[in-house]
Structures are given as C-alpha cells and as structure tokens.
Amino acid sequence: TVPGVLCLPLWWFIPESPRWLISQRRFSEAESIIQKAAKMNNIAAPRVIFDPMELQELKLPGQQKVLILDLFRTRNIATITIMSLLLWMLTSVGYFALSLNAPNLHGDAYLNCFLSALIEVPAYITAWLLLRKLPRRYIIAGVLFLGGGVLLLIQFIPADYNFLSIGLVMLGKFGITSAFSMLYVFTAELYPTPVRNMAVGVTSMASRVGSIIAPYFVYLGAYNRVLPYIVMGSLTVFIGIITLFFPESFGMTLPETLEQMEKVKGFRFRKKPRDSVQKEENPKVLITSF
Known part of the structure; x- marks a missing residue:
C-alpha cells in the first residue's frame, strides 16, 4: 500500500470537473479549466466562454441528496x-x-x-x-x-x-x-x-x-x-x-439527471425518425436499439 502515497500529490495536478464547478456556480474556475484544456489540445477557444448576462439568468438545479x-x-x-x-x-x-x-x-x-x-x-x-x-x-x-x-x-x-x-x-x-x-x-x-x-x-x-x-x-x-x-x-x-442489452453510450449525449435516465427506452429494436424540433427539445441521451 506504500506506493499509494505517491498518488497524494495528484490532488494539486488533476483539475476539478468543469461540470461540477458550474453546478456549484464557480464559473470562473470552470472557464479557466476549459481554456487550459483547449490550449493543450491545440483548440482555439473564445476568450469569454460564459457570458455574465447569461450566467445571471441561468437556473441551476438545487443540491439534490441522492441515496x-x-x-x-x-x-x-x-x-x-x-x-x-x-x-x-x-x-x-x-x-x-x-x-x-x-x-x-x-x-x-x-x-x-x-x-x-x-x-x-x-x-x-x-x-x-x-x-x-x-x-x-x-x-x-x-x-x-x-x-x-x-x-x-x-x-x-x-x-x-x-x-x-x-x-x-x-x-x-x-x-x-x-x-x-x-x-x-x-x-x-x-x-x-x-x-x-x-x-x-x-x-x-x-x-x-x-x-x-x-x-x-x-x-x-x-x-x-x-x-x-x-x-x-x-x-x-x-x-x-x-x-448487448445495455443502452449504448458511445457518441451519445450523457444523461445529466436521474429524470433523463428514466426516459431511456427499454430494449427497442427500431428507431423512429424525429424532426429537428423534437431532436432539439428531446435530444437522444442513450439508446438500446440493435
């Protein structure tokens, strides 16, 4: 177990999840991490990622106790x-x-x-x-x-x-x-x-x-x-x-809440076509079609 002590310094090097920081309304820290990640991947990120006006109107879900x-x-x-x-x-x-x-x-x-x-x-x-x-x-x-x-x-x-x-x-x-x-x-x-x-x-x-x-x-x-x-x-x-009966997650929008996960359809074998408005309002989260 002694080599496990070597993992302790990683606390100062591994960045926090931007998604979690946003949920805690720590937007500046989240923006800094995203900017750094974009730089490491040679991606030109905008100077301002989170608009202050939009952040004021943003409604985040309250802290939900999960069991x-x-x-x-x-x-x-x-x-x-x-x-x-x-x-x-x-x-x-x-x-x-x-x-x-x-x-x-x-x-x-x-x-x-x-x-x-x-x-x-x-x-x-x-x-x-x-x-x-x-x-x-x-x-x-x-x-x-x-x-x-x-x-x-x-x-x-x-x-x-x-x-x-x-x-x-x-x-x-x-x-x-x-x-x-x-x-x-x-x-x-x-x-x-x-x-x-x-x-x-x-x-x-x-x-x-x-x-x-x-x-x-x-x-x-x-x-x-x-x-x-x-x-x-x-x-x-x-x-x-x-x-083979699990939902597929590759290339899909991951669920953000338990309510989204509840909408995952069980074991369907055919995907129904959706128009663009439906896709925007109800994005595919996970699929189980073969």
Whole structure:
C-alpha cells in the first residue's frame, strides 16, 4: 500500500470537473479549466466562454441528496443497475479465477504466472484503442465472447498439448482483462452526474464479491482439470450476451439527471425518425436499439 502515497500529490495536478464547478456556480474556475484544456489540445477557444448576462439568468438545479436506492428508482434504472452488478461480478470472477489458477497450469508455475501478468499489457492497450473508436457494448461483448469462447475450447484439447491449453488460457485472460478495464468507462457513461460516483462504487463492490468467490471456481479443478474453464467460459459468454442489452453510450449525449435516465427506452429494436424540433427539445441521451 506504500506506493499509494505517491498518488497524494495528484490532488494539486488533476483539475476539478468543469461540470461540477458550474453546478456549484464557480464559473470562473470552470472557464479557466476549459481554456487550459483547449490550449493543450491545440483548440482555439473564445476568450469569454460564459457570458455574465447569461450566467445571471441561468437556473441551476438545487443540491439534490441522492441515496443508493436511487440506483433502483425506476424499472429502467433498476434494470441497468442489476445488469451492471452482474457484469462486474462475473467479469471479476473470470479475471481473478484465471489469475489464481495460473500456477495450476502445466509447466513452470513461475513462467505461467509471468505470462498471466504479461498478457494484461496488450489487453489494456487494446481496450484503450477500441474505446476510442467503437460502440461500448459491442466491444465489451466481443472481448467477453472471445475470452469465454476460448475457455470453452480447452476441454477439447488433448492432455499432451499443454502449450496449446496455456495459449488458450492466456487468450481468455486477454479478453476478460480487456472487458474488465472497459467497465469503468462504460459504467460512468451510463449514469447521470448525481449518482455517477455512487454507481461506479456499487458496481465495483460487486466485482469484489466476484473476487471473493473466484477461488471456489479454481477448486473445481480437483474434480476435473477442465471444469473451472467450462464454468468460467459459460459465465463469461452469458454475461457477454447480457451486455448487448445495455443502452449504448458511445457518441451519445450523457444523461445529466436521474429524470433523463428514466426516459431511456427499454430494449427497442427500431428507431423512429424525429424532426429537428423534437431532436432539439428531446435530444437522444442513450439508446438500446440493435
């Protein structure tokens, strides 16, 4: 835990969220941060971002006390929350079970643990590249299908082909690690500002539950060496299917309030055309169309 102390100086370097500063009516600080961000990205920002006259007329919502029960306020929000809890927990089960089971693979235990850790480097890089260009739910589902699918193939590998089994395990770890790293971004984009931190915290707690029960999946190897991979692969493919039913957040206007999140339509399969006036008055926040 000692290296965590090195993060303390970041308090003075990481800027505050402009959106939060605006909600607190600290407009000058928000404008300064936006100007600095524009300069770093070589974007010519206007000298005055917030018009003082407009700021006087701006009506900001009052401070609303949010509770953990707000994550289950309506059917739509509760559905997204329950699916998020399952997604985090089962992804964590696969991640930690594969990590803990690395010494049990054939061959040198130290080499297997090293490979299990090494494969995470390209997994994180791949996740970063995919998040920049592609829809969230499809890429998360895709890497989960990859990870779960190769784990299910291990049962068909002859015992003599140990190197092939290890390769499939590492490929499965690659897919699950990529998905795990994407969940932080995806979950934060699903929820509005008032409950965003709470939602990430609650779902992250669900992943800790997954890490607690992960060793019991490893113990299944005492009955059959491929049984842990069959169970983990099946659960990973299952949660990959569940991911397809999430709303899409890539390229969408993120919800600002719980009221906006309540308007998210559930599992529609066709988008209806809207005229320009409707789009202006009711912008698309999140969609769930396939």
